[in-house]
Amino acid sequence: MRTTGGNQAAETRRRLLDAAEHLFIDRGYEGLSMRQITAHAGTNLAAVNYHFGNKDTMLRELLSQRLDRLNEERLRLLDACEAAGQVPDCETILGVLFVPAMQLGRDPDAGPAFLRLLGRVYSDASPFIRDHLQQHYRPIFGRFFDAFARALPHVPRSELGLRLHFALKSLSGVLATDDMDELVAELSMGQPIPDTELLARLVALVSPALTAPLGTPAQVGKIHRLQQLSQARSIASDRKHTPPAAPAEV
Amino acid sequence: MRTTGGNQAAETRRRLLDAAEHLFIDRGYEGLSMRQITAHAGTNLAAVNYHFGNKDTMLRELLSQRLDRLNEERLRLLDACEAAGQVPDCETILGVLFVPAMQLGRDPDAGPAFLRLLGRVYSDASPFIRDHLQQHYRPIFGRFFDAFARALPHVPRSELGLRLHFALKSLSGVLATDDMDELVAELSMGQPIPDTELLARLVALVSPALTAPLGTPAQVGKIHRLQQLSQARSIASDRKHTPPAAPAEV
DNA sequence: GCGTGCGTCAAACGCGCGTATGACGCTAGT
DNA sequence: ACTAGCGTCATACGCGCGTTTGACGCACGC
Numbered sequence: 080m081r082t083t084g085g086n087q088a089a090e091t092r093r094r095l096l097d098a099a100e101h102l103f104i105d106r107g108y109e110g111l112s113m114r115q116i117t118a119h120a121g122t123n124l125a126a127v128n129y130h131f132g133n134k135d136t137m138l139r140e141l142l143s144q145r146l147d148r149l150n151e152e153r154l155r156l157l158d159a160c161e162a163a164g165q166v167p168d169c170e171t172i173l174g175v176l177f178v179p180a181m182q183l184g185r186d187p188d189a190g191p192a193f194l195r196l197l198g199r200v201y202s203d204a205s206p207f208i209r210d211h212l213q214q215h216y217r218p219i220f221g222r223f224f225d226a227f228a229r230a231l232p233h234v235p236r237s238e239l240g241l242r243l244h245f246a247l248k249s250l251s252g253v254l255a256t257d258d259m260d261e262l263v264a265e266l267s268m269g270q271p272i273p274d275t276e277l278l279a280r281l282v283a284l285v286s287p288a289l290t291a292p293l294g295t296p297a298q299v300g301k302i303h304r305l306q307q308l309s310q311a312r313s314i315a316s317d318r319k320h321t322p323p324a325a326p327a328e329v
Numbered sequence: 330m331r332t333t334g335g336n337q338a339a340e341t342r343r344r345l346l347d348a349a350e351h352l353f354i355d356r357g358y359e360g361l362s363m364r365q366i367t368a369h370a371g372t373n374l375a376a377v378n379y380h381f382g383n384k385d386t387m388l389r390e391l392l393s394q395r396l397d398r399l400n401e402e403r404l405r406l407l408d409a410c411e412a413a414g415q416v417p418d419c420e421t422i423l424g425v426l427f428v429p430a431m432q433l434g435r436d437p438d439a440g441p442a443f444l445r446l447l448g449r450v451y452s453d454a455s456p457f458i459r460d461h462l463q464q465h466y467r468p469i470f471g472r473f474f475d476a477f478a479r480a481l482p483h484v485p486r487s488e489l490g491l492r493l494h495f496a497l498k499s500l501s502g503v504l505a506t507d508d509m510d511e512l513v514a515e516l517s518m519g520q521p522i523p524d525t526e527l528l529a530r531l532v533a534l535v536s537p538a539l540t541a542p543l544g545t546p547a548q549v550g551k552i553h554r555l556q557q558l559s560q561a562r563s564i565a566s567d568r569k570h571t572p573p574a575a576p577a578e579v
Numbered sequence: 580g581c582g583t584g585c586g587t588c589a590a591a592c593g594c595g596c597g598t599a600t601g602a603c604g605c606t607a608g609t
Numbered sequence: 610a611c612t613a614g615c616g617t618c619a620t621a622c623g624c625g626c627g628t629t630t631g632a633c634g635c636a637c638g639c
Contacts, residue, residue, distance in 0.1 A: 107454055109359045109454075109455075152559065152562070155562055156555065156558060156559055156562070159558055159562070160555075160558075170548055170551055171551050171555070174551055174552050174555045175555060177552075178552065178555045178556055178559050179559055182556070182559055182560070202452075202454070203454070204357055204359075204452070204453070204454060205359075241503075242534065244502070244503065245499050245502065245503055245534055246499070248498065248499050248501075248502025248503065249495050249496070249498050249499030249502065249538070251498075251502070252494070252495065252498025252499065252501070252502060253491070253494065253495055253498065274556070275549055275552050275553050275556060276544055276549055278552045278556075279544030279545075279548040279549040279551075279552045280543055280544045282544065282548055282551075282552065283541050283542070283543060283544045283545070283548055284492065284495055284538045284541060285538070286541075287537030287538060287541050288499070288534045288535070288537055288538050291533050291534060291536075291537050292533070293530055293533060294526060294529030294530045294532065294533045295529075295533070298420055298529040298532055298533055299525055299526055299529040301420055301421050301424055301529075301532075302424050302427075302428065302525050302528045302529045302532065303525050305406065305410075305421070305424045305425060305428045306428055306432070306524070306525060306528075308406060308409055308410075309402065309406055309428050309429055309432055310432070312402070312405055312406070312409070
């Protein structure tokens with residue numbers, strides 16, 4: 080035990096992780112450089128490689144530290160619901176996904192901006208983040224997929240895949256909104272909304288997309304009419320197009 | 330008119346744009362380098378700067394060439410619907426957004442993979458793409474926002490903003506799926522689906538999220554129960570946490 | 580037939596990136 | 610007292626990026 084020096088080193092580690100988290104939250108994986116991280120942390124450039132080996136390993140540790148508790152809690156909650164006996168309905172399963180996220184969002188131990196971190200992770204396009212997500216979420220995704228399948232027996236499995244993809248994408252899109260707070264302010268129309276009601280509203284938005292019946296004849300009719308209208312227009316006017324539009328020089 | 334040489338130059342421009350489009354579609358803005366573009370186009374590295382000034386200008390021209398027709402057609406179609414007299418309902422407006430996209434997706438003139446391009450553009454996180462989108466879409470977004478507001482008088486404007494954000498994010502998430510074709514195959518469960526019905530299904534997914542009532546007491550109750558369940562678990566078991574998990578060296 | 584200028588080319592510049600290296604204190608075990 | 614080794618540091622390496630430069634060929638207008 081390097082008694083006093085050891086604390087110093089741990090402090091440096093913490094500062095590196097904090098700086099990396101903060102920068103990742105509002106710049107994403109691309110746009111996150113070791114020079115910026117170490118500058119914000121007030122350490123030398125080499126500190127990351129010394130303490131973590133390389134950049135990606137540090138990010139991986141950061142993400143695990145932040146996100147693992149979320150999925151553990153989601154699984155525990157789902158277990159608790161199913162242990163109660165009856166199969167949970169669609170809205171309950173969505174609640175199981177959302178409630179732990181919101182609770183960790185309120186918990187300072189989970190990070191200063193947990194929900195924004197979550198949004199970044201869900202929507203970041205870099206292969207590194209994608210891989211990490213897929214690796215850590217595959218088992219939990221399977222569990223929830225099965226739960227949804229039981230709750231929605233009338234939806235074919237293939238269609239269910241699309242719908243979940245769809246619903247989760249929309250959710251991550253909302254979470255990744257650049258300033259979440261402004262959005263919540265909009266939602267609450269000025270006055271504070273209890274988390275409970277806010278979550279209920281989110282569930283109310285996502286749930287119909289999962290439970291909705293397939294396209295009805297009335298809907299098909301509307302689309303068909305629009306298609307004809309649009310094709311008619313293209314034939315009528317668009318064929319005077321094809322100017323190659325070679326524009327100005329530099 | 331540099332008669333013969335002029336055609337050569339135009340050909341080079343076209344090859345650059347084609348290569349850039351192809352690379353952008355499956356790599357996004359980051360991960361798109363001039364060296365790759367010019368290599369695929371079979372031209373010299375300096376060609377882009379000669380013909381377009383710089384990389385961003387070329388991308389801008391590419392995006393305008395591909396996307397402007399889409400929004401023009403959407404506006405024309407919306408006009409046509411509203412000129413008919415009655416206010417279009419929510420599903421019709423969604424159709425107005427989707428139908429032209431699907432038609433251009435089938436039109437070889439609009440690019441070899443128009444829908445995938447669209448998905449990339451909607452979901453790419455780089456500031457350049459974001460700015461271009463915002464600049465080109467702001468007017469059309471306003472028009473459609475008003476149309477939705479008229480079609481959904483019971484939804485407060487503030488809530489409507491969230492819901493549209495939500496719905497469009499989900500749609501772009503679906504479009505940006507890495508291979509759209511596989512997804513369509515899933516949706517069609519093996520046999521080909523007419524575009525009309527495919528679009529009707531998409532509308533059926535998105536529409537409920539826009540028209541849904543706010544959270545009902547029943548939904549609030551479910552969430553509340555989950556919150557208590559989750560909190561109970563944290564108090565009971567999570568307080569034996571806080572092992573700092575300092576891991577291995579390098 | 581000659582110079583003008585367009586389109587192409589190889590080569591280089593400066594920058595920021597992730598990573599590697601070796602020296603320097605300082606603490607702690609012997 | 611000495612030395613082993615941990616944590617930090619300045620510095621450098623190699624790479625890929627967007628952009629710039631100047632030379633070369635060649636078709637054209639005079």
